[in-house]
Amino acid sequence: MSDVNVSFEQMAACVREARRQGHLDESSRAAIFHDLEAMESRLTRLENAFPDSALHAVAIKANPLMALLEMLVEAGAGLEAASFEEVQLALEANCPSESLVFDSPVKTHDELDRALGRGIYLNADNFDELDRIDAAVAQIDGPIRAGLRLNPLVGSGDIEATSVSNRGSKFGLPLGPNRASILEAFDRYEWLRGLHLHVGSQGYELTRLTEGVRRAWKLGKRLDDRLPGGLDSFDIGGGLPVAYRDEHRAPTFEAYADRLRDEVPELFERDVRIITEFGRALQVPCGWAISRVEYVKHTFEGPLAATHLGADFMLRRVYQPEHWYHRMAVLDADGELKRGESEETWTIGGPLCFGSDVLAREASLPPIEPGDWIAYRDVGGYTLGMWSHYCSRAMPPVWGHRGETLELLREEETERDVVDFWQ
Numbered sequence: 001m002s003d004v005n006v007s008f009e010q011m012a013a014c015v016r017e018a019r020r021q022g023h024l025d026e027s028s029r030a031a032i033f034h035d036l037e038a039m040e041s042r043l044t045r046l047e048n049a050f051p052d053s054a055l056h057a058v059a060i061k062a063n064p065l066m067a068l069l070e071m072l073v074e075a076g077a078g079l080e081a082a083s084f085e086e087v088q089l090a091l092e093a094n095c096p097s098e099s100l101v102f103d104s105p106v107k108t109h110d111e112l113d114r115a116l117g118r119g120i121y122l123n124a125d126n127f128d129e130l131d132r133i134d135a136a137v138a139q140i141d142g143p144i145r146a147g148l149r150l151n152p153l154v155g156s157g158d159i160e161a162t163s164v165s166n167r168g169s170k171f172g173l174p175l176g177p178n179r180a181s182i183l184e185a186f187d188r189y190e191w192l193r194g195l196h197l198h199v200g201s202q203g204y205e206l207t208r209l210t211e212g213v214r215r216a217w218k219l220g221k222r223l224d225d226r227l228p229g230g231l232d233s234f235d236i237g238g239g240l241p242v243a244y245r246d247e248h249r250a251p252t253f254e255a256y257a258d259r260l261r262d263e264v265p266e267l268f269e270r271d272v273r274i275i276t277e278f279g280r281a282l283q284v285p286c287g288w289a290i291s292r293v294e295y296v297k298h299t300f301e302g303p304l305a306a307t308h309l310g311a312d313f314m315l316r317r318v319y320q321p322e323h324w325y326h327r328m329a330v331l332d333a334d335g336e337l338k339r340g341e342s343e344e345t346w347t348i349g350g351p352l353c354f355g356s357d358v359l360a361r362e363a364s365l366p367p368i369e370p371g372d373w374i375a376y377r378d379v380g381g382y383t384l385g386m387w388s389h390y391c392s393r394a395m396p397p398v399w400g401h402r403g404e405t406l407e408l409l410r411e412e413e414t415e416r417d418v419v420d421f422w423q
């Protein structure tokens with residue numbers, strides 16, 4: 001899906017436009033941008049890849065920015081909530097209850113009551129939760145439909161920390177040993193009519209994503225055959241990876257859907273609603289950010305640019321640099337893309353008070369001066385949503401753009417906002 005990825009040239013043009021409009025001046029520390037056309041185009045491609053009846057519940061956790069959620073809902077997407085607070089975000093973004101999927105693995109009694117009372121579809125994580133739901137259902141008028149999360153046990157992907165289909169996973173019911181009890185639960189609870197799986201996020205290629213779906217569908221098909229009225233929904237989760245590096249190629253939504261059609265054809269032939277919960281593949285390539293170089297220093301290991309974004313924004317990159325990466329470029333203070341390479345490689349330091357708050361080591365980059373900007377690609381998901389208040393730095397402004405037309409999606413936090421946060 002590289003055709004809709006924003007290039008460094010496009011970023012530089014946007015930065016120049018933002019400067020022209022007076023939005024980025026010498027006091028600006030950083031800014032975050034989201035390519036709205038790219039996001040909408042990705043959503044359209046996702047919708048076209050799957051049957052019209054599918055519900056695409058975009059994972060809020062990937063990027064919980066209200067303006068983006070509103071746009072997605074407006075464009076016909078549903079939303080997937082990983083916490084009850086995310087349910088509130090979804091409702092605030094005008095997501096209809098029937099397009100909302102509530103997936104937290106630790107739902108309280110109260111959260112279950114409130115979600116079910118509003119007609120929100122939810123996926124239960126375990127048998128105890130099914131019992132809680134059953135107790136709640138007795139008190140509620142109106143249709144209740146829920147699903148059950150399975151762990152199809154396809155094993156860990158390339159990144160252990162984001163793999164949830166291994167034997168030690170804290171999510172869902174492992175399929176093998178629980179098969180008979182799961183069938184019994186569906187017989188017992190007439191409101192239980194959906195299956196859910198999500199094998200992990202990034203680090204799984206199509207073969208294993210598809211294998212997870214294939215294993216879960218085996219049970220899904222059996223349920224569809226034996227339940228009065230059949231199975232309502234089959235939720236395949238998210239997990240489609242993105243290419244953070246030039247040498248990587250990411251599978252497209254179309255390629256994933258085609259593979260599923262080949263290997264699990266009946267899922268597409270039966271009257272079972274497919275639900276998807278993509279986050280990363282939809283959002284990550286649409287986001288980019290710039291961070292001002294405040295100082296250039298010289299360590300015993302070479303030159304270091306001291307900048308204004310670090311683990312507060314790119315948490316995974318800083319803590320697990322072996323797994324996460326963001327392509328970088330250097331823009332001068334006016335927003336012109338710098339080209340060429342310095343004689344020495346660079347360390348790019350973040351602003352937080354710990355030694356490993358570093359975004360790149362030994363990076364081949366053009367010469368860098370104070371006042372330049374470091375631009376980062378592929379930060380549209382799992383960055384802002386993981387914003388850390390460590391060292392209490394204010395969140396930068398977030399701009400949406402269509403080409404070079406800018407719209408403010410979230411104002412920069414003020415020092416007052418940060419003080420209020422801690423009260």
Ligand SMILES: Cc1ncc(COP(=O)(O)O)c(C=O)c1O
Binds near residue numbers: 198238240278279
């Ligand atoms: C249950 C569930 N669904 C969907 C997602 C979204 O995954 P991705 O952003 O990789 O598509 C996640 C991510 O962790 C998840 O836990």
